[in-house]
Amino acid sequence: MTAHADPATATSRRWSALDTAAGGLALDLGLYAAATIFAAVTAATSTLPPHRAWGTVATIGYAIAALAATTQLIARRRHPGTPLAGLPARWTVTGLTWATTALLPVVVQSIQRAGGRTDRAQEEVLVVEHAGTRLAEHGTPYLGPDAIAALPPGEQLLGYTPYQPGMALFGLPRAAADAWWTDARVWFAVGTALALAALVTTLRTSTGPTSPRRSAALLRAVQAATVLPVAALTLATGGDDLPVLALCLLALALAAADRPGRAGLAVGVAGALKLFAWPVAVVLVCWAATRRAAPRTALGALGLPVLALLPVLLVDRDALVENVLRFPLGHGLVTSPAQSPFPGHLIAETLPAGRVVAAALLVAVGLAIAVRLLRHPPRTTAATALICGYGLLAAILLMPSTRFGYLLYPAALLVLAPALALAEAPTGQPGRPAFPATARREPAGRRTPEA
Incomplete structure (x- = not known):
């Protein structure tokens, strides 16, 4: 025996003990209570009206969920094996909680906004809807630098669309009709729900019948992408990050099911919506290279975002560069309001040449990850999710301009990793190493290649 345990294994065991306490209900209750x-x-206390409106509705939904989890815990202690405390019941509580803390606030705020309330949507919603209108009318979702400069100073920020061209598709319904159901958040929610449903279906059927352990790990991953407050709040008030995240998670699930081509398509669609998906695409292609499937994966993962850029590049190249490159890098006519007190922002604001220092740290982390990928590419999708999660966490913490809500990306990716590890491993085999050991080993056998 070794004198010192592997830190990763020790961390995994502590997480597993917390995650499985009282059949998973203890952590459920802690999540809903918090x-x-x-x-x-x-x-x-929020200074943002959409956030306050979300909190008013979501408090009731979370309180009901906490009460339900408490009831399940009591039932489990008094009647061990009762269906009330089983996995299907936990899935039901999670679904109802997402409906009351995310979907209901989306509908309520959309209806109130359609009724004349101007304080029921964050700027992202307006930006995406304006982008959809411009796409329908001019063939590009972007305004050029001259057009943005001609706007009143207070409206120049909303003139920028710092997303990839595909994001404008969620704004197209608003271009067709002015109604509550054309609110971009409604379609963000639809896209998120479809991607998560495909994720659950993929992981439940990837290696035969679902074991209770894998189903429990999958439930925890779904909770991280739906009922975790940062995810529910983001969907209800802005929403653009949730379909991107859900597609990235779906891509990893498809990879775990040994469908690299479809995984590339899923992450490619995400990359056509927002830049946050591009690092996931790169790491996923590195995983595919270990299985001699890099071309199939890269075709969708890298090809779809490039294909989405070509039409708008031909329509107005300067507008594309101004919105997608200059503005996110801090060289636009106005600066981004994304300023959460993370280390990168604090360094940029307080140290001499702070933005240079923060940028250097960000580049150093990127190079370290690149070296890691070149020397030891991930051989399992669990390892791929871990690299993506920790890499995005480091980037979010070090970026000079960032948002607290971006933490939903690393949170969901890291929590998905155990489910991916269990989906890749054959079920019912004693002695099979548990997560994260499976994330560091090559799968024992090769599955049938994707059709």
């Missing part, structure tokens, strides 16, 4: 407090504090 979320209730978060939503209540948001409703009482």
